[in-house]
Structure formats: C-alpha cells, structure tokens
Amino acid sequence: MIYYATSILLILIGMYAVLVKKNLIKIVIGLSIVDNGIHLLLIAIGYVKDGTAPIFSKPGLQASQMVDPVPQALVLTAIVIGLAVTAVALSLIIRLYDHHKTLNINKIRKLKW
Amino acid sequence: MRKVIAILLLFIIGYYSLDVLLKIPFGESAGGVGKHYLESTIKETGAVNSVTAIVVSYRGFDTLGEVTVLFLAATGLGAILYDKKAKKRALQNASVIVKTSSKIIYPLIALLGAYVFVHGHLTPGGGFQGGAIIATGVLLMFISYRSFETNHKALSIIESLAGMTFVTIGFAGLIYGTSFLQNILPFGIPGELFSAGIIPLIYIAVGFKVGAELTALLDNLLKTIK
Amino acid sequence: MNWLTIVVVILSIVLIIAAVFAVYQKDLLLAVIGTSAVSVVLSVLFYILQAPDVALTEAAIGVALTTIIFVITIKKTKRFEE
Numbered sequence: 432m433i434y435y436a437t438s439i440l441l442i443l444i445g446m447y448a449v450l451v452k453k454n455l456i457k458i459v460i461g462l463s464i465v466d467n468g469i470h471l472l473l474i475a476i477g478y479v480k481d482g483t484a485p486i487f488s489k490p491g492l493q494a495s496q497m498v499d500p501v502p503q504a505l506v507l508t509a510i511v512i513g514l515a516v517t518a519v520a521l522s523l524i525i526r527l528y529d530h531h532k533t534l535n536i537n538k539i540r541k542l543k544w
Numbered sequence: 545m546r547k548v549i550a551i552l553l554l555f556i557i558g559y560y561s562l563d564v565l566l567k568i569p570f571g572e573s574a575g576g577v578g579k580h581y582l583e584s585t586i587k588e589t590g591a592v593n594s595v596t597a598i599v600v601s602y603r604g605f606d607t608l609g610e611v612t613v614l615f616l617a618a619t620g621l622g623a624i625l626y627d628k629k630a631k632k633r634a635l636q637n638a639s640v641i642v643k644t645s646s647k648i649i650y651p652l653i654a655l656l657g658a659y660v661f662v663h664g665h666l667t668p669g670g671g672f673q674g675g676a677i678i679a680t681g682v683l684l685m686f687i688s689y690r691s692f693e694t695n696h697k698a699l700s701i702i703e704s705l706a707g708m709t710f711v712t713i714g715f716a717g718l719i720y721g722t723s724f725l726q727n728i729l730p731f732g733i734p735g736e737l738f739s740a741g742i743i744p745l746i747y748i749a750v751g752f753k754v755g756a757e758l759t760a761l762l763d764n765l766l767k768t769i770k
Numbered sequence: 771m772n773w774l775t776i777v778v779v780i781l782s783i784v785l786i787i788a789a790v791f792a793v794y795q796k797d798l799l800l801a802v803i804g805t806s807a808v809s810v811v812l813s814v815l816f817y818i819l820q821a822p823d824v825a826l827t828e829a830a831i832g833v834a835l836t837t838i839i840f841v842i843t844i845k846k847t848k849r850f851e852e
Binding site for chain 1: 775778779782785786789790792793798801802805808809812815816819820821822823824827828831832835836839840843844846847848851852
C-alpha cells in the first residue's frame with residue numbers, strides 16, 4: 432500500500448519537472464525520476480506476503496514460498512535501457528550548447544533550414 | 545498560468561491512478577506464468593537462479609534486443625561527440641592518497657566484476673551487473689591518473705567478438721537442436737559451477753560486451769573536456 | 771505495526787524529500803546529488819521487497835554511471851539554472 436502511493440508520487444514529481452521546467456538538464460533529471468518510479472511500481476506488484484527471493488539456494492525450498500520472478504526480469508532490462516536513453520540525451524545537450532550557447536528552451540526556438 | 549494547468553492535470557492523473565491501484569491486492573501469491581516458471585526452472589534449464597533462467601533461456605531473444613539497444617546508444621554517443629582533434633583529459637593528477645589506493649583497489653574491483661558475471665546462474669548477479677562494476681573500476685583509474693590510456697582498437701575488437709559469440713551460440717542451437725537459443729549442452733548437477741548448459745557461456749559474453757561498451761562510452765565523454 | 775513497516779515509511783519519506791529537492795534546486799550539481807540519493811534509497815527498497823538482482827543492478831548503474839555522465843555534462847555547460 433505504501434509502495435503504490437510512493438511510486439505514484441515519484442512519477443508525478445518527475446512529470447512536473449518535464450512539463451514546467453525550462454532548463455534542458457532539469458528536464459532530463461525529471462525523466463530519470465519517472466523511470467525510477469515506474470520500476471518501483473512494477474516490483475511492488477509482484478510481491479508475495481512472507482515470500483523469499485526466487486533462488487533455490489537450499490535443497491528444501493518450495494516454489495510456493497517465493498516472490499514472482501517475472502517482473503524482476505522485466506525491470507532488469509528496463510534499468511539498462513533507461514541508462515542508454517539518458518546517455519544519448521545528454522550528448523545531444525552538449526552539442527546544442529556548443530551551437531546556441533544557452534540551455535533555455537524558450538531561446539532555442541528557431542530551427543535553421 | 546502554465547504551472548497551474550500542469551498541477552491540475554497531474555492531480556487528476558494521480559487521483560484516478562491511485563483509485564485504480566489501491567484495488568489491486570498487495571501480496572497475493574503468484575499465478576499463471578510466474579508459478580509455471582518457478583516450478584519448472586530446475587527441470588527445464590538446470591539453473592538455480594530463477595531470474596537468470598527467465599532472462600537468458602525463456603526470454604533470451606529480448607536479451608539480444610537489449611544488447612543491441614546498448615550497442616546503438618554507445619555508437620550514437622561516439623558519433624555525436626566526434627571531434628577530429630584529440631584533446632587531453634583532466635588538468636591535474638589527484639592527490640597521493642587517491643593515486644596509491646586506486647592502484648590497489650582497481651584489480652580487486654575487476655575481480656569482483658568477473659566473479660559476478662561468471663556465477664550468474666547460482667547467485668544474484670549476471671552479465672549486466674558485472675559489466676557495470678568493471679566499467680566503474682576503470683572510471684576510478686581515469687579520474688586518478690591523467691595519463692591512463694585504454695586501447696580503443698582492443699576494446700572494439702572485444703566488443704564485436706563478444707556480440708558475435710552470442711549470436712553464434714544461438715545459431716548452434718538452431719543447427720543441433722530445434723530452435724534459436726535452444727539449450728543443447730548437458731545440464732549437469734544443479735548448484736555446481738559447470739551446469740545449466742549454455743547459460744554461463746551467454747552471460748560471460750554479455751559481461752565482456754557490456755564492460756567494453758561502457759568503458760568506451762566513458763572514455764568518449766571524458767576526452768571532450770577542454 | 772512491526773519495525774519493518776516503520777523502516778519502510780521512513781525510507782519512503784526520505785525518498786520523496788530527495789526527489790522534491792532535486793526538482794526545486796537552482797544549482798544543478800545539488801540536483802544531481804538528489805537524483806543519486808533517490809537511486810540509493812530505491813536500491814535498499816528493492817532489497818526489502820526480496821529482489822536482490824534488481825537491487826544490484828540499480829546500485830551499479832543508477833548510482834555510479836548516471837551521476838558521472840550528469841556531472842560531465844554540467845562541466846561542459848552552465849552550472850546554474852537561469
């Protein structure tokens with residue numbers, strides 16, 4: 432219950448930064464916070480009460496005492512792809528700063544054709 | 545004005561999302577696909593770690609897609625930040641304490657990263673975690689010493705060979721078995737190091753590839769500082 | 771109300787405060803420190819939810835690599851938001 436409310440609050444805070452802020456680096460920080468909130472929501476849905484980690488370490492563990500392993504596999508992939516998107520976005524920001532000398536999105540409005 | 549509309553929109557989205565999410569029961573037992581994967585992971589793959597078996601064996605094609613996305617991101621970053629004149633890195637060396645201790649810690653970090661991706665099917669870990677740990681160790685050496693260079697040609701040869709190994713193992717499953725990425729080697733005793741068929745081989749290839757890629761990405765970013 | 775629930779509530783409050791701090795700061799270096807604080811607390815929460823693989827991945831990628839590429843970008847552009 433607490434996990435659902437925390438993850439929705441994280442997604443909302445991140446989306447506020449994407450919608451309202453005017454600095455480009457602040458927008459990318461907001462995107463990274465939205466990613467973290469979504470990962471927390473996915474893992475909190477797959478939790479089983481009084482469960483344990485899905486690894487058969489001792490020979491006597493039953494499969495009914497373990498948490499769901501499918502959301503963990505999905506979130507593993509999603510974290511790496513979030514890093515890739517952030518890296519490419521930041522390299523584009525470096526190139527934009529070299530050309531326009533500012534990072535304010537109200538001033539980078541003219542595209543040259 | 546823009547702030548007020550944004551806050552109102554987010555409030556509506558948050559209220560209705562929370563209203564739906566609080567009806568999902570928290571902590572129920574896994575049903576459907578999760579239960580089937582948990583019950584048949586030792587019989588069908590031989591790996592003890594269930595998350596590794598899903599990522600490499602049951603959903604191995606998605607892992608191939610993810611490795612491709614990471615490769616595209618590193619190549620795209622190298623292409624956007626390309627400059628013909630090679631620049632130097634930081635302006636000064638770090639202090640004596642950092643220089644001495646980073647020489648001692650760097651082989652230990654590389655050993656930890658290699659341990660994590662070799663034992664991916666027995667303990668929590670795997671290829672992506674091990675590659676990230678190795679890249680962090682190389683970053684420590686980049687920050688401490690001004691003249692620490694890595695060989696770009698060697699890094700790109702390692703990365704290409706590791707990627708081709710992954711696809712070759714998949715094609716070997718197609719030739720000797722029935723489908724792409726089928727488990728064709730014998731399973732062994734679950735819990736030993738040499739078990740679970742092709743899962744350790746694929747994770748070793750992924751660990752090398754991710755480590756080399758992230759090192760090349762950091763080197764490209766660090767070299768452009770004037 | 772056992773002690774595990776109290777620990778989870780305290781960690782969630784720290785998480786929300788760090789995220790709000792990261793969005794409202796004008797000095798971009800402090801905002802990046804707030805983002806990496808969110809990643810660290812999130813890694814502990816993943817461990818409490820019985821997911822050790824995901825906690826290791828988030829600690830290795832979200833804390834070390836994301837922070838360093840943000841700091842390099844800030845060094846090549848402006849430090850203070852207008």
